[in-house]
Amino acid sequence: MTAVTAWPTPRSTDTRPRSATRVCVQATDPLVRAGLRSELTGKPGIELLDDLTAAEVVVAIAEPALHDMPTTHTSRLVLIADQPRMVELWAAVERGLAVLVPREEATGMRLLRAVADARRGRGDVPPEQLGSLLRGLSRLHAETLAPRDLSLNGLTCREADVLRLLADGLDTGRIAQQLSYSERTVKNTLHSLLTRLGLHNRTHAVAYAIRLGLI
Known part of the structure; x- marks a missing residue:
């Protein structure tokens, strides 16, 4: 009987946990950015990146940080804002808005939940902002899309x-x-x-x- 040689399975050089979510933090104020990063640093299932283009989820403060994100980017956005104006909400939607977190709720645990929801494709927007978005969509359809x-x-x-x-x-x-x-x-x-x-x-x-x- 011919012996069968068991070849060792090659090991990947990628040591990142397979379940880790690649997260990039965007904020124009370096202190705010550092604070947000500290809330996520060392948390299980989170890999913090500096490269926006490699991130699965982006955690960003409302304007002007949003303007640093291209509208063609495919990551999902966790936006931290108090009472964003419609122009900010539309800018966030164009950049993949998934979860909107009020600033006062932006604790480590809340951000972890928001990142997990965003990665899974779940949406979470406070009712008042959701109402504004839906009314805006209705106007967009009636005034811009339907005539075309x-x-x-x-x-x-x-x-x-x-x-x-x-x-x-x-x-x-x-x-x-x-x-x-x-x-x-x-x-x-x-x-x-x-x-x-x-x-x-x-x-x-x-x-x-x-x-x-x-x-």
């Missing part, structure tokens, strides 16, 4: 209709009949959508829309 045939999900009404019927298994000819469009219009709608969202094909577009809950 756009919805809050980023799709036009026509795009959403076409994607829903594609998801039901219809081809472009039957979609055109269902919606009383020409087949060319349906094809142009799909082409425009694929190009705008950087999607590969119709199947990718349907999967994208379902995954994000757009249809």
Whole structure:
């Protein structure tokens, strides 16, 4: 019988705990930043970084620290603020707002919970700020999106209709009949959508829309 050699499993050089959340603290005042970092330093499950681009969760004080964060960044934001103005709330939303913590509640334990919630994709916004955001979304839809045939999900009404019927298994000819469009219009709608969202094909577009809950 041939002996089987058990090769040792290579060890990773990354010594960071696998469950650790990579956190970056943003504050323009160095003393405030140091204070926030001290609240998180040494806490289990937290790895503090200086590199904003490598962070999973960013803990930031309201303006002007928000302006140091790019709107294209993919991390989730824990914002510390008292009574943020609408412009600050919208800036936070553009930068991935997940949890809003009032300054007086920004203790070590509260920040740990906020970071954990943000990493898991859970939202936590005080009722008064949530009400302001919802009213702002309603105005955005009524005054800006609807006149351009756009919805809050980023799709036009026509795009959403076409994607829903594609998801039901219809081809472009039957979609055109269902919606009383020409087949060319349906094809142009799909082409425009694929190009705008950087999607590969119709199947990718349907999967994208379902995954994000757009249809």
